[in-house]
Amino acid sequence: MRKALVTGITGQDGSYLAELLLHKGYEVHGLIRKSSTFNTDRIDHIYQDPHDPNARLFLHYGDLTNSEQLTNLVYNVRPDEIYHMGAQSHVLVSFEMPEYTGNVTGLGVTRFLEAIRRSGIETRFYQASSSEMFGDAPAPQNESTAFRPRSPYAIAKVYAYWMTTNYREAYKLYAVNGILFNHESPRRGPTFLSRKVTRGVARIKAGDQRKLFLGNLDARRDYGYTPEFVEAMWLMLQRDTPRDFVVGTGVAPTIREFVEEAFSYAGLDWKEYVEQDRRYFRPTEVDLLQADASLARKELGWEPKITYKPLVRIMVDADMQAAGLTPIGEGLRLLEAQFGKWHRWDTGVTAVLNHAGRGVD
Numbered sequence: 001m002r003k004a005l006v007t008g009i010t011g012q013d014g015s016y017l018a019e020l021l022l023h024k025g026y027e028v029h030g031l032i033r034k035s036s037t038f039n040t041d042r043i044d045h046i047y048q049d050p051h052d053p054n055a056r057l058f059l060h061y062g063d064l065t066n067s068e069q070l071t072n073l074v075y076n077v078r079p080d081e082i083y084h085m086g087a088q089s090h091v092l093v094s095f096e097m098p099e100y101t102g103n104v105t106g107l108g109v110t111r112f113l114e115a116i117r118r119s120g121i122e123t124r125f126y127q128a129s130s131s132e133m134f135g136d137a138p139a140p141q142n143e144s145t146a147f148r149p150r151s152p153y154a155i156a157k158v159y160a161y162w163m164t165t166n167y168r169e170a171y172k173l174y175a176v177n178g179i180l181f182n183h184e185s186p187r188r189g190p191t192f193l194s195r196k197v198t199r200g201v202a203r204i205k206a207g208d209q210r211k212l213f214l215g216n217l218d219a220r221r222d223y224g225y226t227p228e229f230v231e232a233m234w235l236m237l238q239r240d241t242p243r244d245f246v247v248g249t250g251v252a253p254t255i256r257e258f259v260e261e262a263f264s265y266a267g268l269d270w271k272e273y274v275e276q277d278r279r280y281f282r283p284t285e286v287d288l289l290q291a292d293a294s295l296a297r298k299e300l301g302w303e304p305k306i307t308y309k310p311l312v313r314i315m316v317d318a319d320m321q322a323a324g325l326t327p328i329g330e331g332l333r334l335l336e337a338q339f340g341k342w343h344r345w346d347t348g349v350t351a352v353l354n355h356a357g358r359g360v361d
């Protein structure tokens, strides 16, 4: 049985990726942070009691700032594939915490690469690189576009990108960068734009919120649907030779267009509810991210089905359900028509969990 180690398994991408890998028959090991409250909501529905002889999901405490722990984990688990999703991933927060972001998002990668090199194990390493690295480089951006990062987050990712590249070249590690453009889902963290908007729409509909305060509405983002993106990550590690890929839909609405689409899907006029607040503006913004993912299409056979309009429907439906409303239904129908069961957004479905026994003692 193939073994995968997933960092950031409690995050949006890590949770979908873990589902995909379990579905493909892998034994999955996830790194999770110690927290005084439960932080496994996104993976509760795939949790397995480690006492179960058939268990294939195992969780390990760890932190990306602690190299000794990461080295032990790599050495003890000896995974065939490592998907490094863990990061301080919020761009605006990175301006408030630049040093911490550099430590976790940048140096965290070096700690892993060193752990692999020193342990001498045969493994394949996926680095979650970001379209934010392109910054204000002209669009559309592809694998040859030079980076012009505009935030401490993006700069940390550029460092991590080059460390991954260097370990591939210097030590012949199978190490690749997936340069992914924005991808969203009902599991997106609620402080990222897409989810803040779709959750806001649902809460306004439910009468739980009156206004939605946002920052810059003029930037453009290339929005895709996360479950499709984790398939691209897996495909990247299945190739004979390691290579970096850009992954995105090529469709890049303005934030204003995204907002308008979400409100109008729910039958609301966004202008009545949205106000701008300076606190959500970034000191330096990235104006336009738009992917040229032709290499991924050609070499990986990866083709996205969902662009931002259907994405909005999926996310608003999910947030309406979460707010106790009956979803409008177009998003639900879309998922049923296009995807398999592992794309569901509800958590805690397959098991009523005993929160006292999550297998991380």
Ligand code: NAP
Residues within 6 Å of the ligand: 007, 008, 009, 010, 011, 012, 013, 014, 031, 032, 033, 039, 062, 063, 064, 065, 084, 085, 086, 087, 088, 089, 090, 104, 128, 129, 130, 131, 179, 180, 181, 182, 183, 184, 189
């Ligand atoms: P996310 O939801 O913010 O998840 C980040 C994960 O990293 C969480 O599991 C978090 O744990 C974990 N983490 C943070 N700091 C850590 C630390 N010090 N030690 C151990 N774990 C830590 O991010 P995402 O959207 O899933 O993105 C996954 C990766 O892809 C990130 O590296 C992100 O930068 C990158 N990326 C994302 C996108 C996108 O559009 N989503 C695009 C390009 C690249 P907690 O749950 O405990 O906070």
Ligand code: G4F
Residues within 6 Å of the ligand: 089, 090, 091, 092, 129, 130, 131, 132, 180, 181, 182, 183, 191, 192, 193, 194, 196, 213, 214, 215, 216, 217, 219, 220, 221, 255, 280, 281, 282, 285, 286, 289
């Ligand atoms: O949702 P965002 O915070 O995502 P951003 O900055 O594009 O970063 C995300 O995608 C990257 C890939 O390109 C990842 F690497 C990164 O980890 C993260 O997942 O902001 C999107 C846009 C920005 O232009 C921002 O200025 O929305 C604008 N925006 C306007 N009002 C807002 C808000 N963003 C947030 N988070 N909150 C607002 O109120």
